Amino acid sequence: MAAALPSVTARSFIWEEGTNAEIARRVLDHGEFLVPYIYGSPWLEKPSLLPWLIAAVARLTGQVDEFSARLPSMLAALILALAVYRFGLRHLSLRAALFTALAFLFSPLVMQKLAIAEPDLVVTALSFAAFLLWWSGAEQGRVGLLRWFGAGLLLSVLVMAKGPQPAAFFVLGIGGWIFTRREWREVPGFGFCLLLPTAAILAWAVAVYRPGAEQGWYGYMRLRAFPALPDYAAMQLRFLLVSVVELLPAAMLAPFLPWRRLWPGRGETAPSAMQALAFYAFPCCAVLLFWPTSEARYLMPAAPALALLAGFAWDQPRGRLLDLARLLAAGTTGALVLFQLALVGVAMPLYADRFSATRSDGRAIDAMIAGAPAFCPGLPTNELFYFSSPIRCFDNREITGMTLPAWLVATEGELAQFRAARPGLKTTIRLRTKSGPGLMVVYVEP
DSSP: OTTTGGGTTTSOOOTTHHHHHHHHHHHHHHOOOSSOEETTEEOOSSOOHHHHHHHHHHHHHSSOSHHHHHHHHHHHHHHHHHHHHHHHHHHSOHHHHHHHHHHHHTSHHHHTTTTOOSTHHHHHHHHHHHHHHHHHHHTTTOOOHHHHHHHHHHHHHHHHHHOSGGGHHHHHHHHHHHHHHTOGGGHHHHHHHHHHHHHHHHHHHHHHOOTTHHHHHHHHTTOOOOOOHHHHHHHHHHHHHHHHHHTTTGGGGGGGSOGGGGSOOTTOOSOOHHHHHHHHHHHHHHHHHHOTTOOGGGGGGGHHHHHHHHHHHHTSOOOHHHHHHHHHHHHHHHHHHHHHHHIIIIIHHHTHHHHTHHHHHHHHHHHHHTTOOEEESSOOHHHHTTOOSOEEEOOGGGGGGOOSSEEEEEOHHHHHHHHHHOTTSEEEEEEEOOSTTTOEEEEEEO
């Protein structure tokens, strides 16, 4: 918590935090649980587990703000680090267990999300919890219906956070384990387990469906046309390189994994924790390596298992190269810990105006509008979250329905599109901001 808590309110909302916080505020203020309306538009992109958790915290703290919005992610990170350490103590040396916990918590992939109100760490905690519950039975030779049911419930909650995609780590990993080891007696339980999240996400989709919603779901699931081969090769090479960097320091020990022992040998019956971790992490990572729109953050559910696999590499028989790799990995871990502590303890207090820019700009825009109705062509919700003025977001089809004069909050590109759609209007830029997308406050007159 020391690595994240000091910065929890110093930094204003970034990335998709404003959207999640605004949904939580709509849940509390208007009871819009399944279909929240963000500045006049229904939010149907994905289920809203994280905003529901934020709303629950805000019910205790009294308001939706940076602290209540980010607390669920910080708790998920802490729980994951403790789970990795405890799992490591059972199967690794003490030094390796400590390394795996720190390597997970202070990997660039995880550090970016330590105090950020986005669902990645919550999803990772639920996915890894389902794996641990399954493994508690698998290592004894039989999972059992109760454990399958528990894992299914965890996956059902998971799909309510970010849709069905992150569940693929459990589905592909455990499915591959069953198929490879020919544990056909586990197939009914596995099928029952997958039935629960499938029913949950379908029930949500039926409950919130509106005509045209499928187009948003299609885009959110990254089901785009396959790019040209040169573009595809460049994209996947970038994904691979960025992933290796963001999985440091655990990635530094990957060459020293006993790779032959990760695949069950002929006649092998005793389950291996190292093999189970590999089955959980690698199949979906391999799919992402070839998926044309992959981003490194999609690897987050595999991060605990990959850190633990690095612990198994750490405990391999001593050798000159391995000793050097251990030293480099430990040094990298220490450097990342110091970087995070310096960021939250020194940089953010010294440059508070830069880290709180979206908050300051949002309030400046709000003061300029002074309570008058306003419109925006998109959803730059980090700045808009700090508004008290009524504002409505619209698409190009609704531009002609604006009541004039009016305020427009838009980026430079959106303003150009607006001027092209309504060439007969006078648009005067009253305020420019520098944070986020660079919003402008524009007064629109006939």
